[in-house]
Amino acid sequence: MTQQVKTAERVRLNRNRVLTAAVALADTIGVEALSMRRLAQELHVVPMALYKHVSDKEDLLDGMVEVIIGEIDPPKISSDWKATIRTRVLSARRALQRHTWARLAIESRTKPTPAVLDYQDSFAGLFLSGGFSPDLAHHAMHALGGRMWGFTQELFDSSTANAAATPPQPDPEAVAEMFAQLAQRYPNIASIATATPHDPDSVVGHGCDDQFEFEFALDILLDGFDKLHREGWSSAKEKPRDT
Template identity: 60%
Template sequence: MTRQTEAAHRAPLSRDRVLRAAVALADGIGIEALSMRRLAQELGVVPMALYKHVANKEQLLDGMVETVVGEIDPPAPGADWRSAVRQRILSARAALLGHPWAAQVIRSRSGPTPAVLAYMDSVIGMFRTGGFSVDLTHHVMHALGSRILGFTQELFDAPPDPDPQGRATIPPEAAAAYPHVTELAMAAAHDGDSVVGRGCDDQFEFEFALDLLLDGFERLHRQGWTSGPAGRPVPGGDLAPGP
């Protein structure tokens, strides 16, 4: 292992090597602990050597996003728009789950990086190739939001910590005041590792919501839906159920 590390340190430094090392380091120590100095130590170089490849920490983070987005599988050839979009988004989710810091960094960017733009362009192209109008595609992308990159943000933190049997513990006065919230909180055993609420299966909940959205997009597409003036939906026939 030591010989492999020494050999890696002797390998020529390149932008790709710097970015991949930064991604691996962030995976190991967390994005907050990542610094140019720490990365230089990992690569066995002086910090100034990094600046030939990334001008500063912000450019490093942009490049790390590019590296992670590059792990997303390409579109499946010949797939219908729904299957293609679903596969692409779930692949994006897998890529970001492999790097728990990536969603945070993507949200922190002042704008999309070229790789993110290319990915978005690809997804938009799937809807357009599937026959979606520019108008409907515009609203579809708003509806998907961050889900296009495989992550979502819950409104609030997870419910109270569970008891040893895995059920949420809710004070009696709160249970009486908020019976419907309590009913849902008590409906399942809870797991603190879940983003969407202890006990919820993150992957299931993500795919459940994604499939609901895709079903809705398909229905609106079949109905020839269009938005009205100032982007407001046209009432009446455009949303009327089919025969």
């Protein structure tokens, strides 16, 4: 213990170093296994040394999300709002693919930090600077949803699953037999599931290409926003009035 205290005195910590180390550790062991004690061991300090820079585990997670946001490319000044938003969303997706635990951390935040609010505000600004009305920008942000952060809540995705875990490989014959039974009962699902080459590591669903599906849906949304913008869309026109 004496040696550990001396080590803590020698090491100069700051918030950025603590958060960077936490991100790297979460990349290795997952965010659920991350603890203040485990992080202190990684930094070769006593746990109490960390509390000078992060108040608790929640503050640590808030800071880690800020680190991830910092890895997302800032928006480029351009008159093409659609291309700018698309580029930034895909940059966010690359950041989350580098840190497979980040989605869980982002979804678990109940109180937005200044960094999160700045990020959301920058997206709203891209729509507004593109000529969107505040009304349309509001609804576009809702429709974009998690894609703003580079992920989607897919129908077949389990958000509680550890993205870094390697699932056991099923027996090919058993899979073929199961698929044949499903195809007989659900012919329409079988038809669309076999329509495209599959990505074996897909989180969207077996038979899907994650990256293609993500970009396909993103482009549909952006094209739809563009159409509504050019048509002068307003939510007031769509809401039914009491008679």
